[in-house]
Every structure is written in C-alpha cells, then in structure tokens.
Amino acid sequence: MTNTLVLDVDGTLVDSNYHNAVAWFRAFRRFDLTVPTWRLHRAIGMGGDKLVTAVAGEHVEREHGDDLRKAWEAAFEPMLAEIRPLEGAHRLVASALEQQFTVVLASSGKRHHVDHYLKLIDASGVTSVSADDVEESKPAPDLVEVALRRVDGSGRAVLIGDSVWDCEAGRRAGLPVVCVRTGGFGEAELREHGASAVYEGLDELRADLTDLPMA
Template sequence: MPDSARTAPRFAAALFDLDGTLVDSLEDIAGAMNWALAQHGLPTHPHEAYRHFVGEGVRVLVSRASNEAPGALQAALLESYRAHYAEHLLDHTRPFPGVRALLERLVAAGTRLAVLSNKSDGYTRQLVEALFPGVPFGAVYGERPGVARKPDPSAALALAAELGVAPAACAFVGDTPVDMKTARAAGMHAVGVTWGFRGEAELRAHGAQALAQSAQELAAALL
C-alpha cells in the first residue's frame, strides 16, 4: 500500500530500549563506573570503551569494566557504582536529537509505546519520567528481580501482553545485538538504530530487519 494511502501505523506498538536508543547516557554511565574503579584502585577506561561494556545489565558492566575482578571486589564495585550513579544519572544524559518529536508522531498515529531496558527498574523509570514528561508510555520495564534480562524474550512478551498487542504487531527498537536478539526471540520486528552503542554491521549480523541512522529514518520505518 502506498504511504499516502496508509491509514494506520505499520506497527501497533513500538518497544524501545533506553540507553543508546532513546537517551545518550554514555557519559554518566562511564563517569560513574570510572569513579567506582578509581575508588577501589583499579584502572579506568576511556568513555568510548563503555560502548562495548553496556547493554547486558549492571553486573555485566562491572565485570567487563573490572576485567572480571574477583567476586567480592565486583560486589564492592557494584555498590560504589550504584551509589555514585544514583546521584549523577541526569548530569549529562539527554534524549537523542529528534527522539521526543518521533515519540509524539507515533502517539499521534496511534502507536502504543513502551520501554524495556536492562538498566535497573528504578533508574529506568526515573530517566523516562525526567526526560520524557507527558509521553504516554503504556509500560516501562527495567531489570527486576526474578525477571530474565534481554535477550530473553519474556519481558518483551509481557510488555506486549500488557499493551494488548500481538508480538508480531510490535517493533522492537534498539542499538545493540542484545536488542536484536530480543526482538527476534519474541517474534517482533527488529529495528536497529545506528546512533547508539553499536554499528550497522553488528546490528545486521544479529538480526536487524531494518536500520535507522536518524529519528526521521526511524519514523519512516515505524509509520
């Protein structure tokens, strides 16, 4: 059907990753982790290195940043990271250019919105509430005890059920292989964005069915 004749959005719902997809949070994550490493006498990393540390939850972040330090030290690093990040998660984190307008276009078209992140649930909700006031997300899920993290599809499927939308009618939008794997495992359309933590080739290799280099291109893929 030509775009001019389309009366409904291409997908009934769009599920978004948070870090690297909706918001540019690299500086605050890297700053908090480097602070924690320094507090425990460990070497820090250039902020760009964190593009390959994030995406699979905070414990994996700590393990990678500490070069798989012993368990007791990782636990102490995790506590230090969380304490510092809680005070600084909004220092530099902002929505990517055009994202707010994109979300508003989707809402106007009737697309249901949700967020699914491997960031802790409290931080996920805090960032969404602070940076996207008034955007009517139908549900916001972060990492929670007893719920498997992405790429396990369980949380994505629970979100779709909460929105009342079949998985096949959902697009899952993210910036890492974890997101693409989640989408494919859940039977959702995998849409990769190239402005986040990973590049086009890596997203395609892990199942991206569409790619967007800007919010405008993402709108074209979803509407």
C-alpha cells in the same frame, strides 16, 4: 489488534551511554580495577547483573559484583541531571501514539532512572519496564517479554534499540529489531547481529514508522 513498538531507552531515547561507561569506569577503579572505557561502552545496553562478568570475568563478579553495582549507582547519580533526550525522541513517541501504535519502553536501567527519562522525553504516561521488573536484563529476552505482556502486545511488534544487546534480546523474544546508531554501534555490526534496518537517528526512523518490520 494494534501494532506495538517496544522501545529501548539508554542510547535510543536518551543520550546516556557514555555517562554509563564513565560511571562503570569509576566504580571499577574504587576496587583498584581498570577496565578500558571502550570495553565498557561496548557492554552498555546489558544490565549490571551481566556487565561485570562480561567485562571483568566471573571472579570479579564473585568477589565484588554487588559492591561494584552500588559503586556504579553512586557514580552515575550525580550525572543524571546532565543526560539529555536524543533528537527526535519525543517526536517518535508522539507520532507512534498518533498513528495508533501501542508504545512500551523496555530498559535495563533502574526504575527511578527510567521514570526520570520518561519525564525528559515528555512521555510520562507511557508504559515502561525496567531491570527492577525482571530476573535477567538484556541480552536475555525477559524485558521484552514482560513489556509485551504489560500492554497485551498480542498483535504484531518490533523492538527498537541501539546496541547488539537489543538485537540479541529481540531475537530471543522472537521479534524483529530495528536500530538507531545513537548508541555508538556501527551499522554493519548491528546488521550482523540481526538488525533488520539501521537508521542514523530517530527522526529518520519516525519517517518509516508504518513500514517497519513486524512479527
């Protein structure tokens, strides 16, 4: 039975959180709604199925939810080519595989975005789960649970992410969570939400791979 790393993608492996926030800002403006970018940034990591309600309320979700998600996608697509891997992303995945970890990606993003990111970090053969594979995105535990089933993760596992939403999803799925600060959340806040450890970046985390908490 191998140990499993369940890896978040946006903000953890690729530097896309701020692009996502700007795309959501532009989507809301198409409906004459202004949501401060700082508030949008703090919601990145949860899926679009939950974000509209979280930042603008249930009435906006009822009136504009699906149209806002389409507007976000239209605003985000042109930025896709600008997104770069975070330092150490390929090295982390490669080292984990070399050390006989099972690696699976669990992203609240769309499938074609995740496929693009897999190519960016040179990990095209790694199993991944996207928002298209579940009914509810993070902070619901669905993505983590489906990811573990995809790789028969019946052994010990840990979730690696960058946001409080990853912490919540991991907790609800019964996994310890280790975070990196690359998504813009502070160490104290991540620990308050349940992160067992917080690293400045992926190379620091990679150095501790064999010592990560597993459940």
